[in-house]
Amino acid sequence: DKEVWPRGRGYDVGEVEVKGRLLQVIPPSNFWRFSMALQHPEFIRFNVSHTHTALLGIYGRRNTPPTHTQFDFVKLLDGKQQQDGRSVAMATVFMEYLDAGTWHIGVYNDGRKPEQVKVQSTAVEMSDGCSTNCNGNGECVSGHCHCFTGFLGPDCSKDSCPVLCSGNGEYDKGVCVCHAGWKGAECEVEDGQCIDPTCSNNGECVDGVCVCAPAFKGNNCEEVDCIDPTCSGRGVCVRGECVCSAGWGGEMCENPLPVCKEQCSRHGTYHSETGVCECEQGWTGTD
Numbered sequence: 001d002k003e004v005w006p007r008g009r010g011y012d013v014g015e016v017e018v019k020g021r022l023l024q025v026i027p028p029s030n031f032w033r034f035s036m037a038l039q040h041p042e043f044i045r046f047n048v049s050h051t052h053t054a055l056l057g058i059y060g061r062r063n064t065p066p067t068h069t070q071f072d073f074v075k076l077l078d079g080k081q082q083q084d085g086r087s088v089a090m091a092t093v094f095m096e097y098l099d100a101g102t103w104h105i106g107v108y109n110d111g112r113k114p115e116q117v118k119v120q121s122t123a124v125e126m127s128d129g130c131s132t133n134c135n136g137n138g139e140c141v142s143g144h145c146h147c148f149t150g151f152l153g154p155d156c157s158k159d160s161c162p163v164l165c166s167g168n169g170e171y172d173k174g175v176c177v178c179h180a181g182w183k184g185a186e187c188e189v190e191d192g193q194c195i196d197p198t199c200s201n202n203g204e205c206v207d208g209v210c211v212c213a214p215a216f217k218g219n220n221c222e223e224v225d226c227i228d229p230t231c232s233g234r235g236v237c238v239r240g241e242c243v244c245s246a247g248w249g250g251e252m253c254e255n256p257l258p259v260c261k262e263q264c265s266r267h268g269t270y271h272s273e274t275g276v277c278e279c280e281q282g283w284t285g286t287d
Contacts, residue, residue, distance in 0.1 A: 011030065011031065011033065012033045013032070017036070018038065018042075018044065018123055019121065020120070021118065021119070021120045022034060023116070023117070023118045025115070025117075026108075026116075026117055028109055028111055028113060028114065029109065030109055031106045031108050032106070032108075032109075033104065033107075034104075034105055035103060035104045036105070036121065037103075038099070038102075040144065041100055041147075041154070042097075042124070043096070043124040043125075043154065044121055044124070045095045045121070045123075045124050046058070046075075046119060046121055047120040048077065048117065048118070048119050049090070049119075050079060050089075050092070050115060050116075051089060051090070051115065051116070052079040052090055054078075054115050055078055055080075055110045056077040056108065056109060056115065057074060057108040058075040058077065058105065058107050058108075059071040059074050059107075060073045060074070060096065060103055060104070060105050060106075061103070062099060062101045062103055062104075063104075065106065066105075067106075068108070097153060099152055105119075132155045134156040135151075135155055135156050136173060137151040137157070137173075165178065166186050167187075168181075168182040168187035168188070169186075183195065191208050194208055194220070195219070196220040196222075199212065199220055200216070200222040202221035202222070203216060212225070217229070224239065225240060226240060226242050227252060231252055231253045232253045232254045234253040234254075264277035264278075264287060265277075265283075265285075267280050267283040268280050
């Protein structure tokens with residue numbers, strides 16, 4: 001009778017040393033799992049011995065066991081495509097840069113027969129780890145880049161967030177540099193649209209630009225402005241109000257004040273708070 005192997009069962013070895021050798025017979029449709037703890041980022045070389053008929057998937061994931069759809073790296077091995085016709089046994093060597101943490105490795109047998117697999121892992125010293133000065137995203141310590149929060153990779157060139165700048169730009173030292181046709185802090189808005197479609201309810205969006213109503217200004221019409229920002233050329237606009245030059249008044253400094261009004265024609269007292277002359281007995285008139 002044909003031997004039937006249980007499907008989907010996992011073979012967990014637990015934590016192993018980084019520099020070690022492991023051997024396991026993996027039934028078809030099964031995972032062989034083990035983990036290794038790294039105190040600092042390292043290049044790890046994997047040497048995988050298998051047969052020429054092997055069909056394997058090697059999955060790695062940081063701090064969490066990998067699955068077929070969730071992993072940080074994957075290496076697919078097809079012995080039939082690699083064989084040279086001279087050897088039944090063969091080896092595949094590949095290298096991965098692994099950040100500090102516990103790395104869970106899963107080897108999946110996608111073939112139809114049990115597969116004997118031997119894995120040897122070795123830490124590799126790389127002398128030029130800081131040749132790019134960690135791209136400004138980390139600190140070079142003993143020839144290795146120790147990345148700042150938010151960055152990964154041997155030279156700290158990779159962002160740890162899955163999607164930055166909405167996929168429409170490049171993240172450069174804390175700022176999104178948008179591709180052509182996109183704008184906004186996260187490159188989330190097309191050029192033909194306004195960043196605030198309502199223009200702060202103080203204007204109208206026209207071809208991607210906010211056209212502000214009178215008394216408002218700013219990219220999104222979010223700032224209060226004077227009705228006449230120049231104050232008729234006779235004052236300055238301060239927080240939405242015209243502060244007029246001497247001798248001028250009105251909402252837009254459009255009205256000349258009576259000459260020497262402050263003197264009240266010498267027949268009264270001028271009250272600056274109200275702008276009104278209080279006349280002496282026997283005299284009348286606004287000035």
